[in-house]
Amino acid sequence: MIAAHLPALQVVIPLIAAPVCLLLHHSGLVWGFAPLVSWSTLGIAAALLDQVLASGTISYAMGNWAAPWGIEYRIDVLNGFVLLIVAGIGAVVMPFARTSVRREIPADRISLFYTAYLLCLAGLLGITITGDAFNLFVFLEISSLSSYILISLGKDRRALTAAYRYLVMGTIGATFILIGVGLLYMMTGTLNMADLANRIPPVADTRTVRAAFAFLTVGTGLKLALFPLHLWLPNAYAYAPSVVTAFLAATATKVAVYILLRFFFTVFGATMIFESLPFGEILMALAVLGILAASSVAIIQNDVKRLLAYSSVAQIGYMVLGISFASVTGLTAGIVHLFNHAMTKGGLFLVMGCLVFRAGSARISDLEGIGKQMPWTMAAFVVGGLSLIGIPLTVGFISKWYLILAAIEQGWWPVAAVVLIGSLLAVIYIWRVIEVAYFRPWPRDRAPVAEAPLDMLIPTWTLIGLTIYFGLHTSLTVGVASQAAESLLGATP
Amino acid sequence: MSILGLYNYWIVILLMMTGFYITISRTNLVKQMVGLFMFQTSVFILYISMSKVEGGTAPIIAEGLTLYSNPLPHVLILTAIVVGVATSALGLALVVRIQEAYGTVEEDEILDQDEEP
Numbered sequence: 001m002i003a004a005h006l007p008a009l010q011v012v013i014p015l016i017a018a019p020v021c022l023l024l025h026h027s028g029l030v031w032g033f034a035p036l037v038s039w040s041t042l043g044i045a046a047a048l049l050d051q052v053l054a055s056g057t058i059s060y061a062m063g064n065w066a067a068p069w070g071i072e073y074r075i076d077v078l079n080g081f082v083l084l085i086v087a088g089i090g091a092v093v094m095p096f097a098r099t100s101v102r103r104e105i106p107a108d109r110i111s112l113f114y115t116a117y118l119l120c121l122a123g124l125l126g127i128t129i130t131g132d133a134f135n136l137f138v139f140l141e142i143s144s145l146s147s148y149i150l151i152s153l154g155k156d157r158r159a160l161t162a163a164y165r166y167l168v169m170g171t172i173g174a175t176f177i178l179i180g181v182g183l184l185y186m187m188t189g190t191l192n193m194a195d196l197a198n199r200i201p202p203v204a205d206t207r208t209v210r211a212a213f214a215f216l217t218v219g220t221g222l223k224l225a226l227f228p229l230h231l232w233l234p235n236a237y238a239y240a241p242s243v244v245t246a247f248l249a250a251t252a253t254k255v256a257v258y259i260l261l262r263f264f265f266t267v268f269g270a271t272m273i274f275e276s277l278p279f280g281e282i283l284m285a286l287a288v289l290g291i292l293a294a295s296s297v298a299i300i301q302n303d304v305k306r307l308l309a310y311s312s313v314a315q316i317g318y319m320v321l322g323i324s325f326a327s328v329t330g331l332t333a334g335i336v337h338l339f340n341h342a343m344t345k346g347g348l349f350l351v352m353g354c355l356v357f358r359a360g361s362a363r364i365s366d367l368e369g370i371g372k373q374m375p376w377t378m379a380a381f382v383v384g385g386l387s388l389i390g391i392p393l394t395v396g397f398i399s400k401w402y403l404i405l406a407a408i409e410q411g412w413w414p415v416a417a418v419v420l421i422g423s424l425l426a427v428i429y430i431w432r433v434i435e436v437a438y439f440r441p442w443p444r445d446r447a448p449v450a451e452a453p454l455d456m457l458i459p460t461w462t463l464i465g466l467t468i469y470f471g472l473h474t475s476l477t478v479g480v481a482s483q484a485a486e487s488l489l490g491a492t493p
Numbered sequence: 494m495s496i497l498g499l500y501n502y503w504i505v506i507l508l509m510m511t512g513f514y515i516t517i518s519r520t521n522l523v524k525q526m527v528g529l530f531m532f533q534t535s536v537f538i539l540y541i542s543m544s545k546v547e548g549g550t551a552p553i554i555a556e557g558l559t560l561y562s563n564p565l566p567h568v569l570i571l572t573a574i575v576v577g578v579a580t581s582a583l584g585l586a587l588v589v590r591i592q593e594a595y596g597t598v599e600e601d602e603i604l605d606q607d608e609e610p
Contacts, residue, residue, distance in 0.1 A: 134569055141576045145583055152587060157594035161603055164587045168516060168529060171580050175533055178573060182540050185566070 003047070007060035007073040010044045010083065010129055011139075013037060014122035021115040034114040035094035038087070041125065045087035049080035053480070059131070067131070068192035074131030078335070078484035082128045082258045085342050089250040089463075090121050093346070096459040097243045100353050104241045105153050113153055117247070119146035124255045133181045133267070134191045136259065137174065140223070143255070144170045147248055151240040162235035169232040173222030180216035183208050184267075196267050204272045213273070216263050224256035226320060227290025230313045237309035238362075242353030245305060249312055250346030254338050257319050261334075264323065265488040274326040283324035288418050290317030295425035299432070305352050305362045307429055308345065311388060314422060315341045318403060321415070325406045331485035332478065333402035339477050340387070340395035340470065347463035348384040351377055354452035354460060364433060369442030371434075373449050376457055378437050380464045385430035387467045390423045394471040398478065501542035508535035520600040522588045526581065533577045540566040540573070 017037040024030045052058060052075055060073040105113050123143025130136050148170070152163035185191055187208050188199040203209055225233040237245045264273055274280045291314045298310035319341070322334025354377040356362050359370060371378040387394035400419055407416040442448065470477050508531055515528025544566035552564040588598055595603050
């Protein structure tokens with residue numbers, strides 16, 4: 001009975017829990033309640049993915065209104081996988097939040113933090129699960145509005161300007177998506193994605209559909225922080241509270257990648273985008289520029305959170321690069337990297353949370369000699385950094401391996417070289433931090449700091465541990481990703 | 494259809510670009526928000542005007558009426574308006590907080606203040 005309604009519960013539980021958090025106000029109770037909700041969404045996501053892998057695509061008619069008139073929730077391998085990533089990161093980050101949030105957010109705003117977090121989670125899960133283009137816009141705005149709030153909770157006053165800038169850019173992006181959806185509705189008279197996919201091909205050559213495609217791509221590009229639309233991202237990640245950075249870096253941009261995949265391959269179809277329009281090459285050029293430019297800028301950052309934020313822009317470049325090949329290997333690489341980067345960057349930003357908690361700053365100059373003071377935390381940073389570079393035995397290697405395979409498969413040798421250069425640049429920026437942390441002495445006039453508390457270390461090491469686990473056991477991630485890639489490409493007529 | 498026959502789209506484009514230009518060219522944060530509202534509102538008009546069926550009436554079942562305008566975009570836009578109101582409220586609230594923290598709502602002055610330390 002309940003099992004049949006899992007798709008609805010996936011979104012409804014966090015959505016209803018959010019106002020409850022506000023009512024619970026007493027932060028002790030809220031702390032117990034929010035993780036419980038977060039873990040239940042993870043359980044549901046796991047059950048859904050299991051069901052999809054066992055018996056194929058699930059279609060759920062919201063409120064029993066049949067598609068294409070009603071809102072359909074449609075779960076296939078791809079969004080089942082993304083749901084698991086989003087809910088999983090949320091579940092790991094929550095226990096970390098308790099101690100970290102107490103330090104970084106004023107006591108009277110803590111329940112507001114949990115409310116905004118649950119709304120954001122509901123929005124992100126909603127975007128992923130829905131099969132309706134307009135519903136996607138609504139959930140996108142739910143998640144965006146709550147993420148602006150989350151970012152503005154940062155201690156530094158620059159968090160406010162960062163949140164404001166993100167709000168302006170994000171609203172422009174979301175409105176572009178709204179225009180795109182409207183133009184598609186104008187041409188086809190439907191909002192259901194599966195129905196759109198059937199009705200677009202006869203009108204695919206009209207200027208309206210192409211304009212819709214352009215608006216949707218630019219709008220999603222803004223949310224995705226696709227180079228050169230990434231300007232909101234570094235400040236937003238650098239000044240947001242640590243937990244928020246870890247959560248958003250690992251989920252928000254990944255969900256935007258999912259939107260891109262869904263619109264490109266399910267709604268418009270690969271033939272229109274990659275054969276009649278030269279869009280693969282454009283996307284590839286942007287991805288390559290993004291990887292090189294963002295990695296280079298990351299090298300000269302003095303704040304480690306900003307450094308990792310720029311590295312995120314570069315990593316998004318890798319995912320988009322995988323998509324731009326429009327081949328099964330390329331898409332597999334993109335989707336696997338989506339998962340792998342969520343683990344790696346989520347873990348690294350949690351490390352930053354630990355460092356900020358004890359050392360009080362994320363500036364490279366304040367981290368001198370911290371390796372001896374907080375050995376477990378810095379060891380996690382080293383492992384995460386290695387994964388970011390793409391050393392074998394970590395997940396980063398798996399995604400880069402498939403990416404290079406995909407590039408060589410289509411004869412794009414220079415692009416394969418770019419992936420390697422990107423890794424070399426990553427070596428430089430990760431080494432800068434490691435060098436300062438391990439090879440400089442702890443300043444004499446500074447009081448020694450303790451290792452991060454256990455309830456922060458465990459979530460951090462959970463994510464970092466997973467980067468090694470999935471670096472060794474690739475069957476789940478690569479298997480699911482290649483299945484998703486095949487269904488995306490197979491769905492096109 | 495002639496160019497004039499599509500006048501609703503011309504109005505939409507004019508409003509949209511005016512709003513967009515205000516958002517990117519002004520340094521005053523409140524004015525930027527006003528530009529953003531205009532930009533959003535123009536999209537509402539795009540949706541509502543496209544649902545009009547020539548000669549159609551309001552979508553109410555009554556005798557003698559067979560041609561109706563499409564009501565769905567109206568409903569969609571009702572949702573989008575709510576989203577727009579929430580965005581405006583949040584955006585302006587952030588501007589208030591910025592005013593409290595920096596003592597100004599001019600973007601260039603805020604940037605100057607951030608560079609000093």
